[in-house]
Amino acid sequence: xxxxxxxxxxxxxxxxxxxxxxxxxxxxxxxxxxxxxxxxxxxxxxxxxxxxxxxxxxxxxxxxxxxxxxxxxxxxxxxxxxxxxxxxxxxxxxxxxxxxxxxxxxxxxxxxxxxxxxxxxxxxxxxxxxxxxxxxxxxxxxxxxxxxxxxxxxxxxxxxxxxxxxxxxxxxxxxxxxxxxxxxxxxxxxxx
Numbered sequence: 001x002x003x004x005x006x007x008x009x010x011x012x013x014x015x016x017x018x019x020x021x022x023x024x025x026x027x028x029x030x031x032x033x034x035x036x037x038x039x040x041x042x043x044x045x046x047x048x049x050x051x052x053x054x055x056x057x058x059x060x061x062x063x064x065x066x067x068x069x070x071x072x073x074x075x076x077x078x079x080x081x082x083x084x085x086x087x088x089x090x091x092x093x094x095x096x097x098x099x100x101x102x103x104x105x106x107x108x109x110x111x112x113x114x115x116x117x118x119x120x121x122x123x124x125x126x127x128x129x130x131x132x133x134x135x136x137x138x139x140x141x142x143x144x145x146x147x148x149x150x151x152x153x154x155x156x157x158x159x160x161x162x163x164x165x166x167x168x169x170x171x172x173x174x175x176x177x178x179x180x181x182x183x184x185x186x187x188x189x190x191x192x
Contacts, residue, residue: 002027008036018044043126048097049085050112050132051182052105053162058192060165061105061136062179064156065147070175081158081168082176085129093117093130101134105157106145109134115185120177129178133191162192 005027014020021043026036052061064081071078086100094112102108112132120129147153165183168174174183186192 001030002035004028013040018042040124041126042124044087046088046093046128046130047085048088048093048100048130048132049083049178049182050097050101050134051083051179051186052101052107052109052134052136053186053191054136055192058162059159060162060183060186060192061107062158062160062165062174063104063145064158065154075175080176081174081179083179083182085178088130094132097130097132102142102145104145104147104153104155106143107136107140108142109136109140118181131178131182131185133182133186162186 005025007023007025009024011022012019013022019042021041022038023041024036024038026034028034053059061084062081063084064079066078067075067080068078070080084097084101084104086096086104088096091099094114097112098109101112112134115131115133117128117130119125120127145155145157147155162183165174166187169180169183174180
């Protein structure tokens with residue numbers, strides 16, 4: 001176990017879209033010796049994600065959009081099916097996910113149930129993602145969704161049976177970690 005961690009130097013390598021930092025730090029090992037390491041960390045802020053579910057219909061709302069990192073890593077179309085999500089933009093997680101839900105899916109929910117928060121890629125990214133679930137009904141649909149045009153969000157809204165979504169995980173059509181976690185949560189907690 002390491003302890004007595006001290007940041008020695010922080011250098012900004014990129015501040016283009018988000019912030020990439022090169023961090024030099026030292027720490028004490030269990031035997032008391034000091035070690036120095038250099039690592040890079042990508043700071044894109046914290047985020048929130050939600051699974052909208054309809055208990056009566058046994059359906060969920062997911063989104064599909066182009067994700068460049070998946071495209072450059074072998075996803076031929078670059079399209080990813082995922083749960084609605086967004087960055088916090090200095091708002092509290094619940095306010096953020098309620099706003100993102102309406103922008104991306106077109107559903108206006110009044111509240112969201114926070115279930116947990118996770119580091120999704122702690123070896124390189126500082127982001128904490130806050131996970132939510134909320135029930136939806138057709139009466140909550142106020143727009144077609146699709147995202148915010150000035151943010152170049154081109155989002156397809158997908159309503160599907162939860163068992164179909166779980167089969168899509170099994171056959172590799174759904175590969176997004178946060179979405180798989182939320183689907184498993186819904187199944188384990190009998191939300192649908």
